[in-house]
Structure formats: C-alpha cells, structure tokens
Amino acid sequence: MSEYTQAIMDLGATLCTRRVPRCSACPLRTGCQAYRLGRTSDYPEAKPRKVLPKRTTCFVIVQNATAEILLEQRPPAGIWGGLWSFPECPPSTDPTDWCWRHLGVEPTQIQIGRPFRHTFSHFDLEIRPVYLRVGDLRPGVSDRGATLWYSKASSRPLGLAAPAMKLLKTLSQ
Structure with missing residues (x-):
C-alpha cells in the first residue's frame, strides 16, 4: 500500500501540477474528471495561507x-x-x-x-x-x-x- 501511495504522490508532484499539467503523459488521464471536464488548471487547489501569530x-x-x-x-x-x-x-x-x-x-x-x-x-x-x-x-x-x-x-x-x-x-x- 505504501508503494501505491508514493506512486500517486509522485504523479501529483511531477505530472499533475497546477501551472503546467502534463496530462498527455499521465497514465490516469482517462479516469480523471478534471481532464474530462477541461478543468485541470483548477487542481490541485491552493492551500489556504496559515495565519501566523x-x-x-x-x-x-x-x-x-x-x-x-x-x-x-x-x-x-x-x-x-x-x-x-x-x-x-x-x-x-x-x-x-x-x-x-x-x-x-x-x-x-x-x-x-x-x-x-x-x-x-x-x-x-x-x-x-x-x-x-x-x-x-x-x-x-x-x-x-x-x-x-x-x-x-x-x-x-x-x-x-x-x-x-x-x-x-x-x-x-
């Protein structure tokens, strides 16, 4: 299970990026809702900024x-x-x-x-x-x-x- 999790994280870090997603190289693109709906630039969502004390x-x-x-x-x-x-x-x-x-x-x-x-x-x-x-x-x-x-x-x-x-x-x- 840990290898699967690591593989998904690697895909996200290298292919499924916010600014320049590389959907053509992604083995999961056929099942990807963002790719199907043409909304790849919406993901991953930006993290909310942490309010510092x-x-x-x-x-x-x-x-x-x-x-x-x-x-x-x-x-x-x-x-x-x-x-x-x-x-x-x-x-x-x-x-x-x-x-x-x-x-x-x-x-x-x-x-x-x-x-x-x-x-x-x-x-x-x-x-x-x-x-x-x-x-x-x-x-x-x-x-x-x-x-x-x-x-x-x-x-x-x-x-x-x-x-x-x-x-x-x-x-x-």
Whole structure:
C-alpha cells in the first residue's frame, strides 16, 4: 500500500501540477474528471495561507556621543542564536526607565521609529525601533551579557540579525 501511495504522490508532484499539467503523459488521464471536464488548471487547489501569530518587541537603538551603536550578542539558542542585534525590551517599557536600568544614564534624546514586520516560518514579529542618544557612554555597558559599541566605520565583521542589519543601513544613510 505504501508503494501505491508514493506512486500517486509522485504523479501529483511531477505530472499533475497546477501551472503546467502534463496530462498527455499521465497514465490516469482517462479516469480523471478534471481532464474530462477541461478543468485541470483548477487542481490541485491552493492551500489556504496559515495565519501566523503576531508578537511585538522593541529594538532599543542606543547611540553614544561618538556615534557608536550598542549591540548585544543573542543567546546561542533561540531566535537569531549567537548573532548580534540591538537590545530588546517589551513595548510597554518606558525608554528612559530602560536606559536608567541597563545603562545607568538618562537619554539625551528619544525618538520612536516606524514599526516594521519581520516574518518567521511560525510567527510574525512586529519590531518597534526606539532610538536613544546618550552622552559619553562607552565601557561597562550592560548587565545583559556580551555587548559592544559598533562603529559604522569599523571594519570588524559581525554576524548580524537581518532586522538589525536593515536598521543599521538606515542609520548610515
């Protein structure tokens, strides 16, 4: 029975295709209703798109007085594992409070960026960029693990998460 099932699946994958069905090569065409009725382009039916759950996060984009950008390395497991990205916080977090708690300074400027969507196979992530400028802040950055100050002029290659790369490009324009 498994060979029969596999053969039917192979026919569907190679001959009975949606865009260019090869009915003339199909050994089952005489019994095929779609072929008899001239409706081969109606089959196979398109699968309905899966509705992905939505999540939201804020990327905190911190820039110091020398135009360096704060990046942190993601944990090895999970989304963007081991890549560099911006610090994140829940959307309900006040940017000034976040800056005090994690950097020990008050931002000199706060700007809320335009949200954008990044799609994963299993969910949509809405990213809300929050741009913070801080004074002369450099060493001993955060209690959040591996961090660094990234300079656009730096030639140091980093593995960056795709949304972080997108936002860094907009900063350099």
